[in-house]
Amino acid sequence: MSICGIQGQLLEVTVVGCNKLKDTEWISRQDPYVCLEYASTKYRTRTCTDGGKNPTFQEKFVFTLIEGLREFSVVIWNSNTLTFDDFIGSGKIQLQKVLLQGYDDSSWPLQDKRGRYSGEVRLIMHYANANLSITFSLSSECRHLSPTALSPAPLSLSLSPDLSLSSKRYLSTTSPRPIHLPSTRSISSGSLSSTTLLRTHFLDTGWLKKKCLAFD
Numbered sequence: 001m002s003i004c005g006i007q008g009q010l011l012e013v014t015v016v017g018c019n020k021l022k023d024t025e026w027i028s029r030q031d032p033y034v035c036l037e038y039a040s041t042k043y044r045t046r047t048c049t050d051g052g053k054n055p056t057f058q059e060k061f062v063f064t065l066i067e068g069l070r071e072f073s074v075v076i077w078n079s080n081t082l083t084f085d086d087f088i089g090s091g092k093i094q095l096q097k098v099l100l101q102g103y104d105d106s107s108w109p110l111q112d113k114r115g116r117y118s119g120e121v122r123l124i125m126h127y128a129n130a131n132l133s134i135t136f137s138l139s140s141e142c143r144h145l146s147p148t149a150l151s152p153a154p155l156s157l158s159l160s161p162d163l164s165l166s167s168k169r170y171l172s173t174t175s176p177r178p179i180h181l182p183s184t185r186s187i188s189s190g191s192l193s194s195t196t197l198l199r200t201h202f203l204d205t206g207w208l209k210k211k212c213l214a215f216d
Contacts, residue, residue, distance in 0.1 A: 003099045005129075007067040011098070012126040015045050017056040021119035022112060024078045024086035031079040032088060034121060038063045038072035047079045053119070070095045074121055076110060089118030095125070102130030 015034050024030050029050040034057060036043045041063055048055035063072065071092050078086040089110030098104035104125045112118040 014124040016122040098125040
C-alpha cells in the first residue's frame with residue numbers, strides 16, 4: 001500500500017543504543033556516538049564515554065518528513081581526542097513500517113567499509129499521523145479510478161439461449177407429432193349458433209398447440 005501526505009509531518013526517532021559494535025580500540029574502551037542524516041537534516045548523539053561495544057544513548061530527535069523520501073542514514077563513530085574519529089559502521093533505516101503502523105521498535109544491522117557486519121543500532125520511531133496518511137492515500141487512489149470502475153456491473157436481464165422462448169431450437173428441432181383432429185359431426189342448423197370452442201393440447205415434446213373447432 002502506498003502512503004501519501006507525509007510532506008511536512010514529524011517523525012520522532014529515539015536512539016536507544018548499540019549492540020555488538022566492532023571494537024576499534026586496542027587498549028582502552030571505545031567511545032561511540034551516533035549520527036543520523038535525513039536529506040539535509042543531521043543529528044548527533046552525545047558521546048558514550050567508555051561505551052565499548054554496547055553503548056546506551058536514549059536520545060530523541062525529530063525529523064520533518066519529505067514526500068518520497070522513505071529512509072535515512074545512520075553512522076556510528078568512535079570518538080578520539082588526539083586523532084580522527086574511527087568509523088565503526090553505517091546502515092540504512094527504512095520508514096515503511098513506521099509510516100504504516102505509527103510505531104517501529106527495531107534493531108538495524110550495520111556494516112563497515114568492507115561491507116562486513118559491524119554490529120547493530122536500536123531505534124524507536126513514532127509517527128503520529130499514520131492513519132491520516134493511509135486515508136489520504138486511499139482517497140487519492142479512488143480519485144484516479146474511472147467512473148465505470150466505481151459503478152456496479154450492469155444487471156443482464158436477457159435469458160440464456162436454453163431458456164429463450166424465441167430461440168430457434170424450439171422452431172427448428174424435430175417436427176412435432178401430427179395432431180389428429182376428431183371428426184366433426186354435422187349438427188342441424190339452428191341447434192347451435194356459430195360458436196368457437198378453444199381446446200389446448202400439450203404434447204409430449206413440449207409443444208403448445210391451439211386448435212379451434214367451429215360448429216355451425
